[in-house]
Amino acid sequence: MLYERNTKRMNGLRRAAVCLALALVAVLPAAAGGRIHERTISVVPCPETLIRRPGRCLLSERTSLLLSDRSLEPVAGYFTEKIARSSGIDLKERREAGNTLALRLDTQRGIPEEGYELTVAPDGIELVASTGAGIFYGMQTLMQLLPAGIESPTPVPGMELSIPCVEIRDAPRMAYRGVMLDACRHFSTVEEIEKLLDVMAMYKLNKFHWHLTDDQLWTVEIRKYPRLTKLGGVRTETDGTIHRGFYTQRDIRRIVAYAAARQIDVIPEIEMPGHAMAAITAYPELSCRGGSYRVRNLWGVEQDVYCAGRERTFRFIEEVLSEIVELFPYEYVHVGGDECPKERWKECPLCQARMKQEGLKTEFELQSYFIRRVEKILQAKGRKLIGWDEILEGGLSPTATVMSWRGEEGGIAAANHGNQVIMTPIGYMYMNMYQGAMESDRLAYGWNIPLSQVYGYDPYPAQILPEKRHLIWGVQANMWTEYAYGPEDVEYQLFPRTLALAELAWSLPANKDFGRFTRSLENQHVRLDLHGINYHIPMPEGVACSDVRFLDSVTLRLTNTRDYPMVYTLDGSAPTASSEVLNGPLTLDEECVVRVATLLPTGRLSPERRFTVSRTQLAPSADVETEPGIVRTLACGDFRRLGDLGAAQWGAPEVLPDFAFPFEGEQAGGAAIFTGYIDIPESGVYVFGTDADRLEIDSEEVVNNDGKLAMHQLGRGTRALEKGRHAFRMTFLNYPDGGRPRAWDRLGFVYKLQSDKEFVWAAPESMSH
């Protein structure tokens, strides 16, 4: 519905949209200040139409604040406090002459629910909307027309509250504009969440999906079931450290109220029937097998889930949800529904009896039964159900809302089936993925989702029937926290990609322009700085390893994902904004240390990268006759560090065609040493990488991951090798580290010429013994 309405509005306003494009690139007069980030208007998300008018309006102690309706007082108060905090100007209703800031509710004007019309003229500002939410968003736009210093938590000396004259008409493209935060893998405090909500509100995001329960932690106090947080709210990591955290009901109420003041609805997620290990640890009688459990300290998926055969399970869920709906006033509750292994249900007499009794043919239908039954519980409490796209399996209730994460297929099927859909596909909306090259970004999950990919996402796949498109309720960015250990990591992953999400969700496709958006970030970065947000700054990338070696000379080709200038030093000093700018490839023929960072237009630097550049010689190849295959030697036992191998009892060497490790299970332990020769195709400088604990080439250590969380072959080292065979020795300890079983990583090592882009895996045909 919303989409159609906006399309009609857009057609009527096409000419104005052209003006918008012009206005956004227009350079403002000097009154806007000489600083680069304040030379242009940069409202994010981009409004529907924005027309620049001559002149400026100045907010001052003489400005009179006028409200058409007393119901606007909380919204007005939110912004007058912000203005007072940073500028010292206390806006209120005044009688003396001066300009005005008028906030007006008008339900007759046909302004969409969250839309607004904002007119800034020299003699005053008028903001009209049909709802308080519309006034709130109009005021957020006004904040972005003010100097960035308006976001400062403390007074900014000499800041003039000067606003360019504009006419803006605006309304969101999509009604659901969300961010999900996982509180279970790593816990976020109330204050950290409030900080996130502040920034979400600036960018007109309006749904906070709070992932509160999982295998790894139960984080919401339930009075009827105190063990949920007492036992389920604490986890002993594989290295023995304790991770704990939960929200009291008072904390929850505080967050919900804080979000409401920012027009944000909070959607709790209580996971079921899978991802329930923390709950089962607290109450083992909810599982199929009973017995004793512990909160999962590995990432991934636990096999033990709620028993779908026991009435006890549904009574528990009903009682938990009774408290949840008391805490969360919003009409939607997310019940997870994803990644539920069916193994326990297949073996459980109670689950099998339930299937027989209900005429369910498969365990997938039993999952569907489970979710439908929970939906009835919610409906009885006046609430609606959201679930991950697995709730489609085994039959979908006609009233459930589907969050499509494994791609868009679930969303397409659900919408065509007539269900409401939120698009959160893993290839675009997963903020736990890298946003720059793995070698230079902080450790993250899986693959790369750059800012441009989030920005360019189209949440309306062509396979959705035209008459079902209105069922796409919106989009959401998901922040899973397996590899985000604290707020600075969460912020790094979320920003600035969340601004791209905001524009994707709010702005009309015709107004989207990635170049204009990234230029807008120059101003937005300053605002994020004032909120203390640790946003990602594109890192120098393109050189895979900090250990750079050369025979005669080497050329470093460094780039960054947004083409910002980079600055560097060769004298060992830290780069600063005034260091030499890197212009193109850097060719070096002397030993040195290169320290390089990306420079934002605001003068801020990215974290630096440091390359040790040293002269080397080709290591001669081995003149040996070899046989196909490599040699593996195994040891049983619990080895956490290379130093533990002193006590290992090694078995007899075996010849294998390729790397393999025989111990099944995520915590099976054991160690292996692999030896052999790798056939190097041409003489040159090679970079090696592995997730194993140590890699030696020609008896020299090239990679040492001892005690590190090794992923993505980021343990890297460099050696110059003559064409031909070179001996390797790779040591692998099979222990879970940082929540990650080593069994998840591909066993072996990668290599490439230093000047090549892509690594290749050491393959059976290039190895021998």
Ligand SMILES: [Zn+2]
């Ligand atoms: Zn069962």
